[in-house]
Amino acid sequence: MDHSDEEVIVHGECEKVSEENPELGVGRFNVLSWDQVRRLDEVLTEAVPVHGRGNFPTLEEVVLDCLLDFLPEGVSKDKMGPQTLKEAYVQKMVKVCNDTDRWSLISLSNNSGKNVELKFVDSLRRQFEFSVDSFQIVLDSLLLFYECSEHAMSERFHPSVLGESMYGDFAAAYAHLLGRLISTRTPEEIRGGGLLKYCNLLVRDFVPASEAEIKTLERYMCSRFFIDFPDLSEQQRKLESYLRNHFIGEEASKYEYLLTLWGVVNESTVCLMGHERRLTLGLITALAFRVLAEQNTIPNTAHVTCYYQPAPYASDFNFSGYYLPSSQPTVTYLPSYSTWLSCS
Structure with a gap:
């Protein structure tokens, strides 16, 4: 999922996950702070319009409830086939299948550039380009909270949400994001x-x-x-x-x-x-x-600097660069250059 104009990880210091658990790896994971969880909740519950023929449900409904029915109420679904939906909503579809990568992506159109991208991954060798786009958030605890909790989320009552940097060092990648720094490995x-x-x-x-x-x-x-x-x-x-x-x-x-x-x-x-x-x-x-x-x-x-190229006939020795009356002696101007010349 790509929400291109939003930075989900925006505020607060990151709490490091205990490094005593070897399964997590050193430095890759962090528990998101309350400010970060709250911002994530805002992004997931924000209605992102997808421009096409018809309305589109909220991002929360798509991601959390896995709704496949994108049609507005009152539209006969029997007459709406996959091709019609593709033409109406889908900007691009990508499918990759090789020895190292097996994944597909559907990008849903939005005229303001905030496209919603749904990516389904079986295996993906390279999961980031630069440190600032290497963050992944495990939503399991948040999904369970939405499903089971009867109380609103607050600073004293919210699920622990785990974030991971595929760059390998969460603290360094987070510092790059805050400092607007460019870093990558093996491009x-x-x-x-x-x-x-x-x-x-x-x-x-x-x-x-x-x-x-x-x-x-x-x-x-x-x-x-x-x-x-x-x-x-x-x-x-x-x-x-x-x-x-x-x-x-x-x-x-x-x-x-x-x-x-x-x-x-x-x-x-x-x-x-x-x-x-x-x-x-x-x-x-x-x-x-x-x-x-x-x-x-x-x-x-x-x-x-502007450049020009003399006409081909200018290299002809019989070519005169100036017109002179026949009553005067003929003076021939012989340009000696054969390449591009500066106008200045």
Whole structure:
């Protein structure tokens, strides 16, 4: 489940689970504080509209009661097949089945970008990209509380809820979240290398936790991205999809994001031939100018150098760059350059 604009873990200090229990592992788990449990309860009970043809039940009903009936009252369910529901509500469906990963995902549409994603996992080798998105919350105790308790939740009466960081160190990951720091491990294990998410974090004012390590990590991110998306057409589809899904209502940030991505690819790509890298950089540049055109915005040209290429006939020795009357001696201007020249 993805509630992209919400940070469930927001307040209070985390209470460490006793490390005497070897089953829990050292540092991976924490008991959520009351403020965190209360925020989690607010998120689960908040009605998140899913935009389509009809109403949609609350997030609490979907997650806690596993309701499969998304139709509003009064609609004949007999006439509504799976394809109709898919067209009305589902933004994307993903199914992965290989030697290490077996999982599926259904993303339900929301025009404001707060998509509800339901992920069903049998096995998943890599369960996070960066430390700040590595948190998982075990809802069993909360589900049991909703089912059995006759009293409202309060600071003195609420279930113990267990949180886990798949990053491996809950305290460190929590500190990264509060400090808006970027940290990951072995990005070559992530599909796409985490490159697009990394640039997204940079645009949102996150900074690398370790400047010494980040350049090495960037090279791994770029290498894995181009392994997974080797063709220019695949890269274009992926970038357009990412912009469409992750910048809803934030059109002004798309240009900054593409500039950031251009810089990382330009500086940290070591796995491509020179002409391949230039093609990818050209694609990112074209997308950036398309974004500006869609916004009817003129880019800042303070640090831009304009180049032009002389016409082919300019290299002809018989070509005169100036028109002179025939009564005067003919003077031939011979340009000696054969490449792009600066306008300045």
